[in-house]
Amino acid sequence: MSEVKKIATRESYGNALAELGAEYPNLVVLDADLAGATKTSVFKKAFPDRHIDCGIAEGNMMGVAAGLAAAGKVPFASTFAMFAAGRAFEQVRNSVGYPHLNVKIGATHAGISVGEDGASHQCNEDIALMRTIPGMVVINPADDVEAKAAVKAAIDYEGPVYLRFGRLAVPVINDPASYKFEMGKGITMKEGKDVTIIATGLEVSESLEAAKLLEADGISAEVINIHTIKPLDTELVVASAKKTGKVVTVEEHSIIGGLGGAVAEVLSEQAPTKMLRIGVMDTFGESGPAKSLIEKYGLDAKSIYTKVKAWL
Numbered sequence: 001m002s003e004v005k006k007i008a009t010r011e012s013y014g015n016a017l018a019e020l021g022a023e024y025p026n027l028v029v030l031d032a033d034l035a036g037a038t039k040t041s042v043f044k045k046a047f048p049d050r051h052i053d054c055g056i057a058e059g060n061m062m063g064v065a066a067g068l069a070a071a072g073k074v075p076f077a078s079t080f081a082m083f084a085a086g087r088a089f090e091q092v093r094n095s096v097g098y099p100h101l102n103v104k105i106g107a108t109h110a111g112i113s114v115g116e117d118g119a120s121h122q123c124n125e126d127i128a129l130m131r132t133i134p135g136m137v138v139i140n141p142a143d144d145v146e147a148k149a150a151v152k153a154a155i156d157y158e159g160p161v162y163l164r165f166g167r168l169a170v171p172v173i174n175d176p177a178s179y180k181f182e183m184g185k186g187i188t189m190k191e192g193k194d195v196t197i198i199a200t201g202l203e204v205s206e207s208l209e210a211a212k213l214l215e216a217d218g219i220s221a222e223v224i225n226i227h228t229i230k231p232l233d234t235e236l237v238v239a240s241a242k243k244t245g246k247v248v249t250v251e252e253h254s255i256i257g258g259l260g261g262a263v264a265e266v267l268s269e270q271a272p273t274k275m276l277r278i279g280v281m282d283t284f285g286e287s288g289p290a291k292s293l294i295e296k297y298g299l300d301a302k303s304i305y306t307k308v309k310a311w312l
Contacts, residue, residue, distance in 0.1 A: 005144075006169040009202075010108040012147035013165045014039025017076060017106075019148075021047045024074060024155055030065055032058045032079040038108045040078045058083045062091035062103070069101040074155055077103060081110035081164060085126035096160050097133040104154045105162045110140075111252035112280055112297055113168040113202065118287035124280045128257025130162040131230050137183065138230040140164040140259075142204035145174040146227055149181035157183060164201065166252075168290045171205045186233035188240075192222030195312060196240040197304075199250040200226045200259045206294075207250050209301035214308060221308070229259055234266045241273040248276045248308055252299055255279040276311045278304060 017029055021043060030052045035041040044051035054061035058079050065075040077084070084107040085092070096103045107126060114122045130138045139154070139161065141147040147165060154161040173189075189204065190211055199207040204225045211221040222240055226233065241247050247267065249260035260277035267273045280297055294300050298307065 004171045006171050007144040008167055008169045009141055009144065009147040009165040010037070010039050010167055012141075012144040013106055013108065013151060013163070014042040016148040016151035017043040018046045020152060020155060021050070026072060026074050027155065028052065028068055028073045028075045030054055030061050030075055030077045032056055032061050032083065034079055037080070038078045038106065040106070058088040059091040062088045063095050065103045066095040066099070066101050069103045075103055076106050078106040078108070080121060081107035081123035081126045082121050085129045085162070086123060089129055093133050097136055100135050100159055102158055103160050105160070106165065107162060108165040109167045110164045111166060111201070112285045112293050112299070113166055113252060113290040115167065115290035115293060116287050119284040122285035124252075124254045124285065125257070126164065127229055127253050127259070128261070131257065131262065135159060136230065137161040137228065138164070139183070139228050140201040141227050142201060142225055143170055143172045143174055145172060145176045145179050146181060149179060150227065153181050153183050166202055168202065170202045173205050173208065181227070184228045184231040184233060186227070186236045187225040188222065188236070189225050190221070190223040192220040192244065194220045194244060195246045195248060195308065196222045196224060196244045197248045197250060197308070198224045198226055198237065198259065198263055200229060201252050203250040203252055203299060206299065206301045206304060210304035210308065213301065213305040217309065219309065219312065226259060229262055232262050232266060234270065237263055237266055238271045241267055241271045245273065246312065247273050248278060248311070250299070250304055251279040253279055255281060276308065278307055
């Protein structure tokens with residue numbers, strides 16, 4: 001049996017921008033001295049006149065992106081999630097969100113899987129921060145296919161979008177020939193009747209593996225991929241919650257304010273359901289190999305399986 005192909009979604013981001021550059025002449029890419037890491041260097045090589053390195057000045061980069069959007073361009077402001085959502089939050093809120101400008105934020109190196117760079121660079125708070133900005137769309141793709149489709153959807157959407165990408169290579173779980181990305185719509189990856197597992201980002205593939213382990217124990221788990229955390233697919237979330245009566249959320253993000261929080265907010269109002277939130281607890285990360293950290297913080301398939309089984 002051949003090994004599953006793995007690609008980091010930051011690679012997908014850079015490749016998608018380069019592929020779409022010719023189709024969208026108004027597409028402009030900005031970076032903050034991290035083009036090699038964010039992979040916007042791929043776009044820079046193809047369209048050097050439409051790539052702007054703003055230096056290590058992320059707040060200023062968001063202001064430049066806002067100006068370009070006001071002038072009719074479609075700017076993608078690119079840097080690590082910690083700097084895009086954290087360091088530049090005020091500029092994103094006031095210069096992009098408040099006037100509802102057509103700025104796309106490509107935030108790479110999100111979550112605990114940043115690995116050896118440690119707690120200072122492992123942004124487990126960005127989804128929570130971006131969700132609070134009125135009108136901001138928040139997307140966290142699960143694999144290469146979904147990430148490329150998300151970039152295309154972001155270009156076609158009129159308004160601010162926060163795109164979350166990872167450093168770690170993850171399994172390609174979607175078929176590029178049949179996959180269809182719909183902003184604000186979740187995807188049922190596996191049908192089930194005993195429990196609903198709602199996952200986002202790299203945790204979708206881990207949750208699918210966990211569901212296989214649960215199946216061996218006679219537990220039928222429904223697995224839902226929520227790539228667009230805001231706006232959330234409330235219809236799918238509520239329907240699945242009513243179907244199984246138990247909901248587990250899984251995310252490579254703090255359990256505070258992320259996917260788990262978003263789902264809990266909806267269910268508490270529309271369909272009160274027993275819930276288990278799996279994610280980074282109220283703690284900072286640490287330096288170490290990405291896969292080891294995923295396991296240590298209980299975000300791998302085996303840990304998800306163990307937690308869900310014990311909870312049930």
